[in-house]
Amino acid sequence: MTALASIRNLTVTYRREGAEVAALRHISFDVAAGERLAIIGESGSGKSTLALAIAGLLPATAKIGGAIEWQMTEFRSSHAKDRQSFLVLNSLPLRGRDIGFVFQDPSASLDPVMPIGKQIAEVARTHLGLDWRHAYARAKILLERVRLPDPDAALRAFPHQLSGGQKQRVAIAAAIAAGPKLLIADEATSALDTIVQAEIVGLIRRLVSEDGMTLLFISHDIGLAAELAERIAVFRHGELLELGATAQVISAPRHAYTRALLDANLGLDAEPLLQRT
Amino acid sequence: MTSPLLAVSGLTKRYSSGGKIIAAADDVSFHIEHGETLALAGPSGSGKSTIARLILRLIEADAGRIEFEGSDFLSLNGAALRDRRAHLQMVFQDPLAALNPRATVARVLDDPLRIHHIASRAERPRRIVALLERVGLSAGLAGRAIHEISGGQRQRVAIARAIATKPSLVVLDEAVSALDVSVRAQILRLLLDLQREERIAYLFISHDLGVVRAIAHRIAILDGGRIAESGDARTVIDAPQSAIGKALVAAAPKLSRIERDAS
Numbered sequence: 266m267t268a269l270a271s272i273r274n275l276t277v278t279y280r281r282e283g284a285e286v287a288a289l290r291h292i293s294f295d296v297a298a299g300e301r302l303a304i305i306g307e308s309g310s311g312k313s314t315l316a317l318a319i320a321g322l323l324p325a326t327a328k329i330g331g332a333i334e335w336q337m338t339e340f341r342s343s344h345a346k347d348r349q350s351f352l353v354l355n356s357l358p359l360r361g362r363d364i365g366f367v368f369q370d371p372s373a374s375l376d377p378v379m380p381i382g383k384q385i386a387e388v389a390r391t392h393l394g395l396d397w398r399h400a401y402a403r404a405k406i407l408l409e410r411v412r413l414p415d416p417d418a419a420l421r422a423f424p425h426q427l428s429g430g431q432k433q434r435v436a437i438a439a440a441i442a443a444g445p446k447l448l449i450a451d452e453a454t455s456a457l458d459t460i461v462q463a464e465i466v467g468l469i470r471r472l473v474s475e476d477g478m479t480l481l482f483i484s485h486d487i488g489l490a491a492e493l494a495e496r497i498a499v500f501r502h503g504e505l506l507e508l509g510a511t512a513q514v515i516s517a518p519r520h521a522y523t524r525a526l527l528d529a530n531l532g533l534d535a536e537p538l539l540q541r542t
Numbered sequence: 543m544t545s546p547l548l549a550v551s552g553l554t555k556r557y558s559s560g561g562k563i564i565a566a567a568d569d570v571s572f573h574i575e576h577g578e579t580l581a582l583a584g585p586s587g588s589g590k591s592t593i594a595r596l597i598l599r600l601i602e603a604d605a606g607r608i609e610f611e612g613s614d615f616l617s618l619n620g621a622a623l624r625d626r627r628a629h630l631q632m633v634f635q636d637p638l639a640a641l642n643p644r645a646t647v648a649r650v651l652d653d654p655l656r657i658h659h660i661a662s663r664a665e666r667p668r669r670i671v672a673l674l675e676r677v678g679l680s681a682g683l684a685g686r687a688i689h690e691i692s693g694g695q696r697q698r699v700a701i702a703r704a705i706a707t708k709p710s711l712v713v714l715d716e717a718v719s720a721l722d723v724s725v726r727a728q729i730l731r732l733l734l735d736l737q738r739e740e741r742i743a744y745l746f747i748s749h750d751l752g753v754v755r756a757i758a759h760r761i762a763i764l765d766g767g768r769i770a771e772s773g774d775a776r777t778v779i780d781a782p783q784s785a786i787g788k789a790l791v792a793a794a795p796k797l798s799r800i801e802r803d804a805s
Contacts, residue, residue: 307723308722428586429586457586458585458749459750459751459790460585461585461586462793463792464793487723488752488796489795491797492796526724529726529727530723531723531727531752531753531756532752532794532797533755533791533794534797535752536756537756538730538734538756539579
């Protein structure tokens with residue numbers, strides 16, 4: 266297993282009302298190149314802080330300890346000095362180009378007054394150095410790849426003309442426009458209904474496989490994560506409780522909290538709570 | 543034979559959108575018995591929330607009839623409507639949006655007790671403490687502001703507010719959808735306890751068939767404003783007949799699939 270990123274003793278602290286609050290405490294694990302890894306946790310588990318830390322998107326006020334070491338040799342880079350491992354925490358060159366990020370709310374990540382074709386083309390122009398004509402051509406191909414109906418019309422559409430699921434498809438197209446090595450999806454399907462959620466999960470799975478991307482799937486839903494991920498990491502209160510192959514975590518969890526999460530997960534095969542006479 | 547608590551027949555609501563007429567609720571009929579949970583399930587835009595709003599008379603129907611506690615609910619007006627509304631409450635998905643974030647918990651619970659003349663000024667503080675205890679919150683929370691407490695606590699306050707007027711029917715519109723799974727399990731148990739002890743009926747609106755299967759007696763699956771199929775919750779979910787029912791079931795994550803693959 267080649268590590269794409271090695272997270273070493275990562276601690277992230279926020280200042281809140283004068284007090285220091287640790288969002289992540291001494292986290293160490295490897296993200297394997299090409300794997301689909303789920304980060305599972307509830308509110309306050311630190312899962313989104315982890316996603317932001319890996320993407321280099323933490324606010325400047327966050328205090329960061331430890332390191333994230335990248336195997337940079339596979340990254341395309343215009344600067345020779347980038348071709349080595351270094352701390353991503355203090356630098357931003359990967360974001361957008363080498364790491365694509367999909368957030369929960371596509372309405373918040375898309376510009377409401379810019380046609381969606383331009384929003385995707387802009388990513389390709391910025392990171393791949395394409396001119397507008399080629400960037401738009403790439404945007405159209407991406408809209409086809411995320412299965413938006415009528416990509417030609419969609420290029421000129423504004424976000425408000427699309428459904429929630431379609432907006433998330435556009436956000437995914439923009440996230441992968443520069444051909445990132447790593448795709449981070451942070452609760453990317455949580456605001457969608459079950460059917461659209463399953464479609465978006467299927468889309469992410471297909472794109473990750475076609476492009477050979479590594480996937481970090483952040484979710485509160487262990488049942489959903491288990492359908493997509495090869496490995497699952499369970500977080501609680503800023504700590505990594507366990508990390509293992511999906512089948513092992515689901516059928517033989519090592520930690521009582523994971524067991525509790527599985528018990529609270531109400532899948533179609535769960536034991537009903539309603540006692541009927 | 544007693545009449546059902548709620549009987550909805552031919553309920554229809556149309557909107558015009560971009561020059562087209564869209565039926566958000568199209569000839570919808572169902573009933574709910576005392577102490578029963580009926581789930582309305584369906585994808586986004588299937589009409590679930592429109593039906594909830596029609597029943598609460600937050601919007602007016604174009605056609606149809608709603609009988610609630612034996613009377614023609616759509617013809618009620620003024621004081622008669624206000625009185626009957628005490629028996630029909632609603633809990634929304636986001637309690638921070640539904641409740642005044644700067645109000646104290648005590649204030650949020652005092653309102654329905656005062657407005658519906660349920661308790662005197664002197665008696666209300668005691669009733670508020672009883673309501674808090676009823677939903678598993680400590681009396682010490684009464685003085686805290688809504689924005690200061692956790693999401694799970696807020697949804698308990700919303701439930702306490704809903705049951706303050708001793709309703710016979712509570713509409714739960716995606717009321718557990720935004721909660722962490724462990725908090726969600728606690729809230730579902732609370733709802734079941736309240737139902738068992740006070741015979742409250744629930745209209746449980748959700749897109750999540752797993753949750754519906756866990757707590758509903760019956761289900762009606764909506765598609766494009768119409769009921770595609772209905773029946774016993776577990777029977778329908780375990781073997782759906784309609785296309786939309788099959789699609790919803792196929793889309794729901796199933797842990798046993800992975801456990802089976804592993805063994």
